[in-house]
Amino acid sequence: MSHIEIRDMEISFPTPKGRYIAVKDINLSIEKGEIISIIGHSGCGKSTIMNAIGGMLNPTQGTVTVNGKKVNGPGPDRGIVFQNYSLLPWMSVYENIFQAVDAVMTCSKTEKREIVENNLKMVNLYEHRNKLPGQLSGGMKQRVAIARAFAINPSVLLLDEPFGALDALTKGTMHLELLKLWNLDNREKTIIMVTHDIEEAIFLSDRIVVMNDGPASTIREIENVHIPRPRNKLDIVNSLEYKSIRDRLLHLLTNKFSVEDMGIDYKK
Ligand SMILES: Nc1ncnc2c1ncn2[C@@H]1O[C@H](COP(=O)(O)OP(=O)(O)OP(=O)(O)O)[C@@H](O)[C@H]1O
Numbered sequence: 488m489s490h491i492e493i494r495d496m497e498i499s500f501p502t503p504k505g506r507y508i509a510v511k512d513i514n515l516s517i518e519k520g521e522i523i524s525i526i527g528h529s530g531c532g533k534s535t536i537m538n539a540i541g542g543m544l545n546p547t548q549g550t551v552t553v554n555g556k557k558v559n560g561p562g563p564d565r566g567i568v569f570q571n572y573s574l575l576p577w578m579s580v581y582e583n584i585f586q587a588v589d590a591v592m593t594c595s596k597t598e599k600r601e602i603v604e605n606n607l608k609m610v611n612l613y614e615h616r617n618k619l620p621g622q623l624s625g626g627m628k629q630r631v632a633i634a635r636a637f638a639i640n641p642s643v644l645l646l647d648e649p650f651g652a653l654d655a656l657t658k659g660t661m662h663l664e665l666l667k668l669w670n671l672d673n674r675e676k677t678i679i680m681v682t683h684d685i686e687e688a689i690f691l692s693d694r695i696v697v698m699n700d701g702p703a704s705t706i707r708e709i710e711n712v713h714i715p716r717p718r719n720k721l722d723i724v725n726s727l728e729y730k731s732i733r734d735r736l737l738h739l740l741t742n743k744f745s746v747e748d749m750g751i752d753y754k755k
């Protein structure tokens with residue numbers, strides 16, 4: 488059995504107008520150590536799928552299994568970076584990470600402090616460790632959430648648009664930190680990441696799951712990325728494999744190519 492198995496999953500929500508089916512017929516097997524990206528238009532159910540794997544949401548139908556066990560709640564084996572960061576507003580940057588490490592890890596207090604400090608340095612926030620989330624920029628909050636998920640070193644990392652609020656330079660650094668973390672763990676960590684960034688998806692992933700639009704979104708296609716690792720961003724952009732995957736993804740995600748296609752007549 489694969490590390491993560493999603494079988495015949497459907498997730499619907501009650502709404503005033505009746506049940507809204509967000510995703511259906513989702514079948515996906517993810518091997519230990521795979522890096523998977525999920526890509527698709529806003530509202531197609533990416534966060535919904537992530538929340539089901541994280542155990543924050545129960546599938547209406549079907550099952551999610553992690554390590555052979557049916558998911559029925561959150562657990563320390565799965566670290567999550569939520570799309571809205573989910574930091575505790577009354578705790579400092581340092582405490583937000585420390586409480587997560589303290590809850591999950593069994594090492595000494597000194598070692599825990601060291602883990603928190605190393606991860607704060609990794610995301611360049613050590614100087615800001617005593618600030619409250621309300622005193623941080625969006626990108627800084629996102630980096631605290633990343634440091635917190637990395638710090639607990641889970642076997643499954645669920646990242647919901649983890650780098651969306653970051654500037655290009657910081658984003659590039661975070662890509663390398665993510666791969667470093669994965670390499671340190673002998674590439675045994677399974678990483679699932681939601682992104683809107685095609686280049687990021689190709690650079691990081693083994694497979695890219697492309698979703699159809701909702702309601703009742705399904706998986707449209709899964710692209711395999713056969714570019715050997717380690718990958719160098721500057722080199723891979725010139726490879727034929729990279730170009731063909733990028734064109735394929737652009738084709739799948741862009742159904743409107745010009746303003747005329749959008750029904751706007753600028754000649755009027
Ligand atoms: N608790 C809820 N109650 C009702 N509808 C919901 C609920 N959560 C999500 N939905 C609906 O399910 C669909 C999928 O939402 P989801 O947040 O998974 O989208 P997404 O792909 O993550 O979008 P984005 O790229 O904007 O983050 C949307 O139409 C949303 O309105």
Ligand SMILES: [Mg+2]
Binds near residue numbers: 533535570647
């Ligand atoms: Mg989302």
